[in-house]
Amino acid sequence: MTSENYKKALKSAKKAYQSSLYNGENPYLAALDDMVNRDEIVSEVYLGLTEVPLKKIVGTKTHSRSTAFAKNFMPLLGEETEFAMKWDALCKIHETEGIRDPIKVYEYLNRFYVLEGNKRASVLKFHEAVSIPAVVTRLIPKRDDESIQNRLYYEFLKFYDLTKINFIWFTQEGNFTELIKLVGTDDRWDDDLRMEFKQLYNRFRRLYKQNGGEGLRITTGDAFLEYLMIYGYKKANSALDEEIGRRIKNMMPELLLLANKKQIDVLTQPIEVVQRKGLLSSLTNIGNRRTKKVRVAFVYAKTITESGWTFGHELGRNHIEEVFQEQIETTYVENVPEGNEAYNQIAKLAKEGYDVVFTTTPTMINPTLKAALEYPHVKFLNCSENVSYKHLRTYYGRIYEARFLTGIIAGSMTKSDVIGYVANYPISGVISGINAFALGAKLVNPKVKVKLVWSKMVESDNPQKTIDEILIDADVDIVSSQESVMASGADKAFGIYSINDCDSEDEGCNTRNYIATPLWHWGKFYEKIVKNILDGTFNAVNNTLGSGTKAINYWWGLNADVVDILYSKSLVPDETKKLIDFMKRMISVGEYHPFTGPIKDQKGHVRVNKDDILNNEAILSMNWLVDNVEGFIPTSGEEELDIPIVDMLGVNRP
Missing domain, CATH: 3.40.50.2300 (Response regulator)
Known part of the structure; x- marks a missing residue:
């Protein structure tokens, strides 16, 4: 006769079984052989004996073993079966001396499927153990850039190669890299660092669960990363459980927001x-x-x-x-x-x-x-x-609105049909400004091209002079640079200005005429x-x-009235002034939007269909350039851009 433990496990299995049926799901364990076609696997990698998180053991290798368990890995077979007796015997061994023999598993997309030792995994799950020793063979799928899970898995492979950590997972790309930065080392993790990290993560996981975290639609890894971003890895490590628990409780509204895909008004x-x-x-x-x-x-x-x-x-x-x-x-x-x-x-x-x-x-x-x-x-x-x-x-x-208007001015005044654009940091607000400027120029001059230069990537004792030389060589006659913070005093390269190929010391030569600038009214x-x-x-x-x-x-x-433009009444043609004033009113009252389609990117892909308008979310996360921009978006990995604002807010190129 089986013990009370088996009866509880069987009851839990039946409940999970009924729930799966109610939701129209397969009520049994997933079988890896039923899920994966061998043609989809590019390689098998033997990882040897390692510690496997029990929460990541989600199925069996073959279909023949799957029907003995419900989806929660609890046993479905009756109390009088031989299976039940063996499960019960393992349960007693675990309670008296502990299960020591490793199981054999296959890893696929950072989930584990048991080849040998299903009952051992089931018993330990029943007792809410954290991990189990296992001999692991990894199945690596082909690259599939259309699949977010596939892309995340390839990020995980790089992370695992550096850390040998398999118990953490994220739902957003880039988070594995972000975690490495927060821990503070690019070297391979040694046993001490791995143990330190594991202990902190397990403490956080336990306290997160106590505060209701498992009810959120994010992984524990997502929540843990958010915690480290706020409090830092070293300080988080030294905090007592009471303090971590209090912080998690205070953070729950933020984690709920994260679970709801950062819903914003x-x-x-x-x-x-x-x-x-x-x-x-x-x-x-x-x-x-x-x-x-x-x-x-x-x-x-x-x-x-x-x-x-x-x-x-x-x-x-x-x-x-x-x-x-x-x-x-x-x-x-x-x-x-x-x-x-x-x-x-x-x-x-x-x-x-x-x-x-x-x-x-x-x-x-x-x-x-x-x-x-x-x-x-x-x-x-x-x-x-x-x-x-x-x-x-x-x-x-929305400084891109002012940029759009200065783009109209530049497009109407260029004689070479090539306009320079000097940008500083590759963050979304800068990208939307570049694109709005280029679209404004194109609105009045369909032939115009915008030559993009990143000022922070120019290595020179005199960066402004070097940038001018680059632009003059590209046949640029008008340049757009940073916006101004005041309505007067253009003592730097603010706004848009004309540029000439001559020495500023030559008599009668004016290298710059300042034409217009976007303004911030803080x-x-x-x-x-x-x-x-x-x-x-x-x-x-x-x-x-x-x-x-x-x-x-x-x-x-x-x-x-928090952004605006200032332009030269003497340099800007009268007809352009009329157009600027008209477009400014249209944008202000919502009758026109700078990102009105059709809009194509540099690869010729339609980003905005005719008469459609790009939504706020797409503008705020912009990571592409319109088709009349010549240049590229650098990433935060560029050595010249290794600065806090790019590291934090730099866009990911598509």
Whole structure:
């Protein structure tokens, strides 16, 4: 007669069996031979004896063994069978001395299928063991770039070759590489590092499960990577279980957002415009009178005097001080290290009682999120456009709209039909700007080509001079460079300018005429956000939009007056001025969109059909160039681009 353990296992098997039938699924274990055609396998690799995670043992090698078990690997055969007696005997061995004999398995796509030892695997699964020793043979499938699972598996193979870790899996490409970076070594992992990592992962997995993590539609690896991105590998390793558990609990809204594919409410117009559509339920919040100043802090990665980007945000801070006067108090911290090192300074501002903290570069997103998790009473906002979290909001301008307008100017004024474009970092906001500019130029000049140069990849003592020489050699007569942060003072290569093949010291030679530039109005941006905080609509927007489980990103453009263009009244032809003013109005009121089809990429593939409009998500994740751009998108692997912003936000080429 079998023990109570077998009865429990059999009951669990029958329940799983019925559930599979109800869902129209095969109720038995998967059989590898039924799943894989030998022609699909390019090689078999003998891995030898290794520790295999029991959660990844999902089936048998042959069909003949599969019907003895339900999908959860619990036994289906009756209590009086010989099978039941043997299973029960193994169960007793495990409870008294432990199962030591390794099983034999085949690994396929990082899942394991048992050739010998099905009952041993079943018994250990019943007892919720973590792993089992196994002799493993790996089946490697052919490359299939159309399959996300196949692409992920080939990433895993590189990861496994370096680490010999088989218990972690991700649902997004690039995460295996990201994990290697976070651990901090490109060398092969030794036994000590492997054991250290395994212990941390198992601690996290146990605490994640206790906090309901297994109910989310992501892998434990996805959640673990998100945790490491916020807290760092070394600090995560030194944390006590109590602290890890508390962090996981605080992170659950972020992990839920990740499980829901990072659902975002992208606000393309200021909140007060959205609020008019129905905010009666939150009027009580708006009517509250404040008895103290709202304290607002700005965190800058560079100094105000050395960085045009930082200076632009500082102008924005000065603007809100003028607008709100006695209602707010502001401060700033400059030259703060980028990346996780920024956390201490951001947290210090929260401890000092600041109500709102703006971090003004995307490279501070992780330390800002960490601070937001630790100080939920503070409103944190990060200046970035394609990252999304529940605990903080992001803000950025649709600068591509202004780029589109300057493209129209450049396209109408070029005589060589070749325009230069100088870009800095290969991140999606830059890519959308390049494409919008090229489409604007093409709108008025179908023959125009845009020559793309990446300034951060030019090695020279005088990079600007070298870039000019490259562009002149390509027959370029007009160049587009970085946007301006102010409406005057073009002392650098801002906006679009003409370029001539002559020495600037020659009498009567003017190498540059500045024609136009896109503009950031950070003051307007900050004014609208702070106004929402003061009048109560900042929090009320969650209810208005039903955004309780979504991230909120502010992504405003010409319609909010946070981006604009400035152009020379004397250099730009009158007819072009009329067109620019007309197109600016059309874009502002939503009657025209710069990414209106048909649009083809450099390979001639149609990216946007005729009269269709590219959606926000596609623009925010853009990783391709339109057909009239000559150049390429470098990756973060390029040595010249080994800098934080590219490492974090650099696009993956298709």
